[in-house]
Amino acid sequence: MSDLSRIVKAYDVRGTVPDQWDERAAEALGVAFGQVLRAFGEPGDAVVIGHDMRASGPGLAAAFAAGVAAEGRSVIELGLASTDMLYYASGILGLPGAMFTASHNPARYNGIKMCLSGARPVGQDSGLAEIRDRAQALLDSGAARLRADAPTERRDLRPQYAAHLRTLVDLAGIRPLKVVVDAGNGMGGWTVPSVLGDAVLPALPLEIVPLYFELDGTFPNHEANPLDPANLVDLQRAVREHDADLGLAFDGDADRCFVVDERGEAVSPSAITALVAVRELARHPGSTVIHNPITSRAVPEIIAEHGGKPVVARVGHSFIKAEMARTNAVFGGEHSAHYYFRDFWFADTGMLAAMHTLAALGEQGLPLSELTSKYERYVASGEINSTVADQAAKVAEVRAAYPQATAEELDGLTLSFPDGAWFNLRASNTEPLLRLNVEAPTEERMISLRDEVLDRVRR
Known part of the structure; x- marks a missing residue:
């Protein structure tokens, strides 16, 4: 039996398949989503659903669709999609949506990003906790049973999505650029040829050098997580080898983009x-x-x-x-x-x-x-993760060590110092980690503060 409290995070669903969740849990979540949409008075009688390239995606999406259909809503199926293509569909069609993806997580994971009509977010405070509780009740009661496939309408919105983005930024008149793109075997390999290439629209003055455009949810080359510097190495090397103007790296569902300059250096x-x-x-x-x-x-x-x-x-x-x-x-x-x-x-x-x-x-x-x-004025550490047994106690310990600092607690603990240095220490929303970010006017000050705080966190 799935324990949905383990996989329903602050703003999405994320867990390993099939041990943490499976198609039966997906169906229960689809039923609960349909019920919450009715309770919220969501307009329309359909839900738009897409999935990324992970092998578990089609089955989970179909089970979720069956649950949605059981609550009286039809399903518009995008099939393969990036997360921002799902948001485009939700926005342009005025319908709620669900995207099956685990973003940058390894292959054994999958998840759901849900939204209301107009791509409005569904998070813990905006319906996700209620969806979790309703779905868990269905699973606990044994009421959730896999039904026949939901009646669906299949739509390929990739050309319209690409055309819409082209209306928002005009690239036709720029100087020619050579661009290396690392899709990480994720959905960037599906969307980049349509938006930046000539797959569906007139060609732009861009020479695209593709890396890992083949859709493969096992991520055979490297994880589709550009936040980890190790996953940028191939892109950085290719930018230098091809004498490119820049490099772009997308995560698994292509809703995030990282940039590398002409030297192969990451741009923050x-x-x-x-x-x-x-x-x-x-x-x-x-x-x-x-x-x-x-x-x-x-x-x-x-x-x-x-x-x-x-x-x-x-x-x-x-x-x-x-x-x-x-x-x-x-x-x-x-x-x-x-x-x-x-x-x-x-x-x-x-x-x-x-x-x-x-x-x-x-x-x-x-x-x-x-x-x-001109946009990089300070020296930053980047995000550094530490596994900590008692996150709250450790944050309190670090706070007590710096009584002279100005404290803010909007999101974790941010401590600011008179010389312009600061750090933020916060618990991960999805993993048992404390995340540290440090910034200072000089590299020496950043390194000193970073090492000092890390010593206290990991002590």
Whole structure:
């Protein structure tokens, strides 16, 4: 029997298949999703469903669809899709949706990202906890039984998705660029040829050098997790070997995009956040831009310098999207390379962030390293994970060690020091880890503070 409390996280479902969840649990979750949609008064009589390239995806999606159908809603089946394509479908069709993916997790995992109509997020505080409890009750009672396949309408929205993104960023007039793209055997290999290539739309002035575009949920080359520097090595080498202008790396469901400059050096997601924010503020002066507490302090500084209103929100897509909707923000960025756009139903799309980066580079003559240098003002550690038995006690211990620091607790513990250095220590929403991020005006100060805090965390 599945214990859904183990797999229903802060803003999605994520667990190993079939030991933590299986098609019976997926069906129960589909029934519960249909019930919550009715309770929320969601419009329409259908749900749009997609899945990534993992072998367990089609079966889980079909079982979920059967549960949704049992609650009186029809199903629009996208088949293979990236997460941002699912959000596009939810937005353009005005329907709730469910994307079956475990993003960057290893092959044995799968999960569900659910949304209401218009790609509005479903998180713990916006329906996910109720879905979990209703589904668990069905499983515990034995009422959940696999039914016949749900009646579905199959739609291929990839051409429309690609065309929509092309209307948001004009790449036709940029200078020619050579771009290495590492899809990590994930859904970027499905969407990049349509959006940046010439698979369905006229060719752009881009020479795409593909790495690992073959869809393979076993990830035979490396994990589809560009946040881990080890998974960027192939891209960095290829950028240098091909004398490319930049490299792009997508995670498994292609909702995140990481950038490598012409030297093969990683560009921080904070710098990309600032770059895209400046572009969006030029189009929409005075707008609000959302960032989380772990992005570089350069991000709010640059937003304010360009006439925008920086607003901080908790880490996680359901929190960022909710704050974007509340403030009508034009853009939002996270340290994890999630980028959110008002023009895309406040949802996150790695592809649109990549297109903004290509446009910014191609509209002028500087190499990417020089273009992005003005957005990188401080030295950051990157995210460092530590397995800790009692996370709350350890955070309290670290807080007590720095009585002179200014503390904020919007998302974990952020301690700021008079010299401009700061660190954030927070518990993972999905794993038994403490995550540490450190930033300082100099590399020496960053390393010193990083090592000091890590010693206390791991002691």
